[in-house]
Amino acid sequence: MKIDLGDLSAFVAVARAGGFRDAARSLDGSASGLSDAVRRLEARLGVRLLNRTTRSVVPTEAGQSLLDRLGPALDEVDSALDVVNGFRDTPAGTLRLNVPMSVARLVLPSIVPRFLAAYPAIRLEVTAEESFVDVLAAGCDAGIRYEERLEQDMVAVPIGPRVQRMAAAAAPGYLRQRGQPTHPRELLTHSCMRGRFASGAMVEWVFEREGETVKIDPGGPLLVQIGGATDLAVEAAVGGLGIVYLFEDWLRPWLERGELVPVLEDWWPSFSGPYLYYPGRRLLPAPLRAFVDFIR
Structure with a gap:
């Protein structure tokens, strides 16, 4: 047939x-x-x-x-045809990345303009979503995720800051009215902006200091889905509704302007930065190979 x-x-x-x-x-x-x-x-x-x-x-x-x-068979056909791309002076084609919203907001803006300026024949497509996906099944060449969510058969390349922190913050007016917490467990008596992944799992609030780790599940008047609605939680905190827990870099503009102030800063936990990952068993398409070389 x-x-x-x-x-x-x-x-x-x-x-x-x-x-x-x-x-x-x-x-x-x-x-x-x-x-x-x-x-x-x-x-x-x-x-x-x-x-x-x-x-x-x-x-x-x-x-x-x-x-x-x-699907996998056609992906291999594309990879085989892309070998020809290696004979060009300049790599060309489309690079498709699947990344979480935090990476699209905090990591890629410092990389993408310089990369596309260096490789004008490459077109970049970025899909931002929080769930961990099979990048090949999703039609993507590579993904960016954090270390604890990487699959074992993937090649992982560091991208962006190697150390990040989670941060808690609130508006000055809220803290004047409700008081500044001195221990993470005191957050259980405060109004907190909660986040939930698309899978339904709640974002865990984790705090660390001098070898002690405290995980809490606070309550609050607002629950948002992580990703597109995250800024709503931030703006609610700026408006004095309660305490928000998010990437420090995400909250940095509001902290620098004084619209938010740190809460329990000496308890903010650190974690390793994100990784670009892709299947190691495939020939690398030329646009992906160029991107890997660029971030290295």
Whole structure:
């Protein structure tokens, strides 16, 4: 059975993106062209691969089985073809990264402009989300995460600051009214801005000093999903609603302006910075190879 490779690639792109429009944007193509390609493939195979509604596009059982086998194979085809890119004077192509919001905000801004200026033929696509994903299944070349969330079969390259801290802070007016805590357990009697990951897990408040670690689960009037709603928690704290717990670098602008002041600063815990990670068993696409060399 002769199947067009372009139609197979179109199906994988649509299935991974969860829709024709998003897939078209990632491929710089048209949604109608992708729709035609998937219809041709379904007609050729004699089976429906995607369930389409006005709200979503989801693989059928047959479609998911095909995607599970076909996706990695097409990725290897792309890697093989990308070997030719190594013979160019300047690497070209698209580099797709999956990163948490904190990295998109705190790490990449100091790297991306210089990298793209150095490699003008490379296009960078960044997806920011908090959950740990299979970068290949998500259609990405590499991800950036913190050490405790890395898979064992990945190559990890340090990127950004090597030491970071979590920080607690509140508005001066709030602390004048409620008092400055002197021990993490006192936060249990304060109003705290809580965060929750997309998985449903709550962000743990951890404090450390002189070998002592204290983990608490405080209460408060506001709960936000980590990522896009994080700044709402910060602004609520600036407005005097309570105490916020976040990356020190994220809170730095408000701390420097005095809109927030440190809470329990001698208890703020340190942790190692993030890593760029990618599967070690693949040939590196030229854009990723250039990015790895650049950050090193």
